Amino acid sequence: MSAFKLTLNNVSVAYGKCPILHDISFSLTSGQVIGLLGNSGSGKTTLLNTLAGLLPQAAAASGSIYWNSCQLLHNPQQAKLRGKKIAMLPQHTGSSLFPLQTIREHFYLTLQAFGSHEKELVVKKASELLAALHFDQPAAILDSYPFQLSGGMQQRVCLALCLLLEPQLLLADEPTSGLDVMAQNELLQQLQALRKCSDSAMLITSHNPGFLCRIADHIIVMHQGRIIETAPPDQLYQHPKTDYTRQLLAAVPRSSV
Amino acid sequence: MFLQVSHLNKSYPDTVGTLTAVNDVSFTLAVGEIVGLLGSSGSGKTTLGRLLTGLTASDSGSISLDGQIISFDSQKARRSYYRQVQYIFQEPAASFHPMHTIGKAIMEPLLHNGYSHAQAQKRVNELLQQIGLPAEYADRYIYQISGGEAQRIAIARAISIRPRLLICDEITSSLDTLTQQKIISLLLSLHKQYGTALLFITHDIFLAAAFCRRLLILSKGRLVEAGNTQTILHAPQHPATQQLLEAARNLTI
Numbered sequence: 001m002s003a004f005k006l007t008l009n010n011v012s013v014a015y016g017k018c019p020i021l022h023d024i025s026f027s028l029t030s031g032q033v034i035g036l037l038g039n040s041g042s043g044k045t046t047l048l049n050t051l052a053g054l055l056p057q058a059a060a061a062s063g064s065i066y067w068n069s070c071q072l073l074h075n076p077q078q079a080k081l082r083g084k085k086i087a088m089l090p091q092h093t094g095s096s097l098f099p100l101q102t103i104r105e106h107f108y109l110t111l112q113a114f115g116s117h118e119k120e121l122v123v124k125k126a127s128e129l130l131a132a133l134h135f136d137q138p139a140a141i142l143d144s145y146p147f148q149l150s151g152g153m154q155q156r157v158c159l160a161l162c163l164l165l166e167p168q169l170l171l172a173d174e175p176t177s178g179l180d181v182m183a184q185n186e187l188l189q190q191l192q193a194l195r196k197c198s199d200s201a202m203l204i205t206s207h208n209p210g211f212l213c214r215i216a217d218h219i220i221v222m223h224q225g226r227i228i229e230t231a232p233p234d235q236l237y238q239h240p241k242t243d244y245t246r247q248l249l250a251a252v253p254r255s256s257v
Numbered sequence: 258m259f260l261q262v263s264h265l266n267k268s269y270p271d272t273v274g275t276l277t278a279v280n281d282v283s284f285t286l287a288v289g290e291i292v293g294l295l296g297s298s299g300s301g302k303t304t305l306g307r308l309l310t311g312l313t314a315s316d317s318g319s320i321s322l323d324g325q326i327i328s329f330d331s332q333k334a335r336r337s338y339y340r341q342v343q344y345i346f347q348e349p350a351a352s353f354h355p356m357h358t359i360g361k362a363i364m365e366p367l368l369h370n371g372y373s374h375a376q377a378q379k380r381v382n383e384l385l386q387q388i389g390l391p392a393e394y395a396d397r398y399i400y401q402i403s404g405g406e407a408q409r410i411a412i413a414r415a416i417s418i419r420p421r422l423l424i425c426d427e428i429t430s431s432l433d434t435l436t437q438q439k440i441i442s443l444l445l446s447l448h449k450q451y452g453t454a455l456l457f458i459t460h461d462i463f464l465a466a467a468f469c470r471r472l473l474i475l476s477k478g479r480l481v482e483a484g485n486t487q488t489i490l491h492a493p494q495h496p497a498t499q500q501l502l503e504a505a506r507n508l509t510i
Contacts, residue, residue, distance in 0.1 A: 040403065040433045150298065176508075177431070180298045180460035185504040207433040210509040237510050251434040253463040254509050 003030040003199070004068055004085070004168050006051070011063035011073070013046055013055065020046045021225045024063070028201050030168060035212030035233075036205040037248065038222035044205035045091065047222070048171045051203070052088045053078035084114055087162035089172040093154045097146035103157055104142040110164050122164075129160040133190055152183035159190070172204045176211050184211065191215050209249055213237060221245050259454075260286040260342075260422060265308055265318035278304040279315075280478035286422065289452040293465030293486070295501060296475035302458045303347075305475065306426045309456070310344045311335060340370065343415035347427040349407035353399040360395030363414045370418050384413040388443060405436035409443060416447055422454040423447075430459070441468060462501045463509060466490055474498045 006028045013021040021043045028034055036044045049055050051065065053072065065072040067085070072078045082088070090096045097106060107126040108119060116122075123142065130138035133156045146154060155175065162170060175191075176184040192215060194200065206212050212219055213233035221229040221236070223244045229236065240246045267279040278301045286292060296302045307313035309320060311329030319326050322341060328334050346352040353362050360381050367377040382392050388409040399407055408428055415423055425444070429437040445468060447453050459465050465472060465486075472489050474482040476497035482489065493499045 039435050040405070152298065181462070181504040181508060182297045182460075182500060185507050188507065207435075208508065213510055214507070247435060249510065251438040252510060253461065253467045 002168075004201075005029045005066075006169065006201075007064075007066040008051075009064045009066075011047075011050060011061065011065060013043075013050055013059055013061045015056075015059055019225060020059075021050070024227060026220060026227065026230065028169070028203060030201055031195075031199045032218070033195060033202040033204065033216045035216030035219045036203065036222055037207065037209055037212055037219050037245075038205070039207055039248070041224075042222040043225040044222055045173055046225075048088065048173050048203065048205060052082050052086060052171055054082075054088070083110065083167075084165050085167055086169045086171065087165070087167035089155075089158055089162050089170065089175055091173040091175075091177060093158040094146065094151060096158060097154060099146055101145070102142065103144055103146070103149075106157070106161055107142070107164060110161055114165060125164060126160065129163055130157070132193075133160055134186070151178050152180075152186070155179065155183070155187065156190070159187075163194075166198070166200075168200060170200055170202045172202060174205055174207075176206060176208060188214055207248070208252065209237065210252055221248070259288050259323050261321045261324075262309065263319050263321070265305070265320070266316045267304055267308055267313065268316060277478050279308060282318075282475075282478075282480045284473055284480060284483060286454055286456065288421070289448070289454050290471065291448060291455045291457070291469050293462075293469035293472045294456055294458045294475065295460065295462055295465055295472055296497070297460055297501065299477075300475040300497075301478040302460075302475055303426055304478075306344065306424050306456075306458055309424055310342065311338070312344070336369070339366075339420075340418055341420050342422045342424065343418075343420040344424045345408075345411050345415050345426065345428050347430055349404060349411045349428070349431075350399050352411055353407065355399060357398075358395065359397050359399065359402070359410055362399075363395075363410065363417055366414060366418050380417060384417055388413045405432050405439065408432060408436075408440055412440070412443060412447075416451075416453065419451060420453065422456065424456045424458070426458045427460070429464070437464070460501070462490075462498075462505045474501070 009025050011021060011024040024047060038044050050061055055061060061073055067081060107122050111122050126142060127138040130141050135141050149157065175187055188211060204215065216233060219231060219233050219236050220227055228242050229245050237249060240249060263283050265279055265282045268275045268277045282305060294302055304313060308315045321327060322338060327338050363381045363384055364377045367380055372380065381395055385392055385394055390406060390409060429440050444455060448455060457465055457469055470486055472486050473480055474495060474497060481495040482498050489498060493502055
């Protein structure tokens with residue numbers, strides 16, 4: 001897989017007079033995993049939507065986002081990257097699946113969107129992906145409707161859909177929210193395994209520092225739409241520079257044992 | 258002891274036959290006690306919480322308060338039980354009527370319990386102050402506030418009639434960690450002030466361990482381990498408890 005570089009320069013986003021993101025700048029290359037840490041309302045989801053080209057029309061964005069040498073912001077080409085080069089795992093995976101279609105049809109549609117109609121190939125690939133994500137019976141999952149799956153299973157199905165086209169960048173929005181600790185732990189192990197076997201980059205948002213430090217090379221702390229701190233996990237957790245980061249770290253319940 | 262749960266059972270039909278969601282569960286709560294009820298998704302936590310409040314009818318078993326078995330069939334018995342035991346739901350926004358103001362929502366249990374309209378309005382102001390929200394919030398609707406604020410209002414509504422026990426079902430699971438911390442402090446200050454007992458239902462053993470003195474562990478509908486928090490953290494006996502601890506350790510800093 002060819003390498004890529006994503007570069008954000010002074011990206012700001014506002015809804016009307018309400019600013020959401022201020023001057024966001026950072027870059028990300030193949031194989032790198034960056035964690036975006038911040039509270040509800042810090043702008044994490046808006047940032048991912050901006051990168052995926054999913055901002056609503058009412059949002060005004062400025063600055064620049066380069067995918068290698070191609071500027072994405074306000075560029076209709078951005079939609080062509082989404083799904084193929086840049087995959088997005090949305091926060092509410094349950095509501096992002098179509099209720100009246102089986103999981104098999106979801107895989108067909110994903111591939112059709114990029115011009116391929118080889119159904120047998122899709123089924124083979126989908127089964128492999130589902131097996132790799134620890135589904136014991138991929139065939140039964142392919143025949144299921146979304147409502148027949150638990151929240152954790154829906155999450156894994158969405159992850160498999162994201163990986164179908166071997167994206168170079170995976171955007172994951174609060175992938176642990178709504179999952180119990182067991183399912184969170186499982187997802188963590190799957191993302192770690194994914195890192196080992198591919199050169200995909202990941203940008204993962206969470207308000208749980210513990211989860212991010214197990215998977216990310218770098219953590220970016222966001223507060224009120226700004227980047228307030230960037231550091232490797234160990235350095236961030238041992239020597240947080242801002243009060244806000246200290247508060248976030250202190251709010252995580254820990255074992256007293 | 259004031260709440261005694263004896264041999265509760267509840268099964269649901271499912272695709273392959275029956276699913277036993279709660280299987281022969283018995284435990285007691287002491288006056289003013291803070292207890293954590295733990296288990297992974299599907300372990301039966303929510304069903305048990307609903308049985309304890311009569312929102313779901315049990316197949317067999319009993320719940321008694323101060324030695325009196327509660328019959329959820331009688332409206333009178335139910336009302337007197339709810340004066341003492343209140344339930345807070347996982348999804349705060351979904352537990353409010355979308356077309357009623359917050360003031361009206363908090364007032365409802367008060368009006369059912371003998372408060373006049375004026376007294377109830379005064380109490381709503383006191384409660385909003387207690388949970389740290391401005392009095393103007395009484396005129397807002399639930400869609401106009403954040404998830405953390407909605408959960409604080411759910412707490413205000415539940416404590417308005419000063420119950421002796423609050424059952425909290427995953428009440429911080431959809432909130433971020435800073436908001437979670439605020440909600441826990443609020444619960445603890447209520448416990449301190451009024452001696453309210455808490456049954457805190459969660460999948461996060463470290464969160465429960467931070468303030469519950471005793472833990473109950475549910476797995477596949479059964480109560481598989483119960484005891485002092487520190488003992489369980491140091492020497493978990495059942496594989497389900499060990500798994501909960503291992504997963505939580507893997508996800509902490």
